[in-house]
Amino acid sequence: MKIKEKVLEILPMISINTKNEDIIYQRDLVVRTDKQYPKDIALTFKGANCKLLDAVQPGDTVEVTFDISSRKVNDRYYTTLTAWKINIVESKSFAATAAQNAAPATENGNVIHPQ
Numbered sequence: 001m002k003i004k005e006k007v008l009e010i011l012p013m014i015s016i017n018t019k020n021e022d023i024i025y026q027r028d029l030v031v032r033t034d035k036q037y038p039k040d041i042a043l044t045f046k047g048a049n050c051k052l053l054d055a056v057q058p059g060d061t062v063e064v065t066f067d068i069s070s071r072k073v074n075d076r077y078y079t080t081l082t083a084w085k086i087n088i089v090e091s092k093s094f095a096a097t098a099a100q101n102a103a104p105a106t107e108n109g110n111v112i113h114p115q
Contacts, residue, residue, distance in 0.1 A: 001065070001066055001067070001068065002063055002064065002065050002066075003031065003041070003043075003063070003064050003066070004061065004062070004063040004064075004089060005031035005032060005033055005034060005041070005061070005062070005064075006031060006032055006034065006059065006060070006061050006062075007029065007030070007031055007056055007057065007058050007059060007060045007061075007062055008030045008031055008032045008040060008058060009030045009058055010027070010028075010029055010030070010053050010056060010057075010058065011027060011028040011029075011030065011042075012027070013025055013026070013027040013050050014026060014027070024046060024047065025046070025047060025050055026044050026045065026046045026047075026050065027044070027045050027050040027053055028042045028043065028044050028045070029042070029043045029044075029045065029053055029056070029062075029064070029083065029086075030042050030043075031043065031062070031064070041081070042081070043064055043066055043081045043082075043083040044080055044081060044082050044083060045082075045083050045084075045086075046082060049083065049084055052083075052085070052086050053086070055088065056086065056088060057091070057092055057093060058092070059092030060088050060089075060090065060091050060092050061088075061089045061090040062086055062087065062088055062089060063086070063087045063089055064083050064085070064086050065083065065084060065085035065086075066081045066082055066083040066084065067081075067082050067084070068080075068081055068082075069082060
């Protein structure tokens with residue numbers, strides 16, 4: 001599945017010890033939907049895919065490809081969204097730079113032309 005939303009926050013990487021004494025690294029990306037009633041959605045990147053979040057910043061618009069899985073623990077179901085691909089659709093830093101370049105600088109209401 002895919003989702004295209006704005007990044008709310010990127011959580012720090014954590015390590016989890018498994019029953020087999022292995023260590024799994026994971027990092028969560030939280031996006032906020034752009035709907036009438038916005039929802040926050042956490043997507044989990046695991047292992048080597050954690051590095052995919054290094055280039056992402058809060059405020060970026062991203063398209064994330066993920067899998068949905070559920071597991072039953074003590075008669076309750078828990079669902080995980082495991083992300084494995086991310087594309088930056090619009091970078092917050094790129095948008096800010098473009099806005100600065102598009103707006104002419106003014107001084108006392110007069111446009112300053114660069115020389």
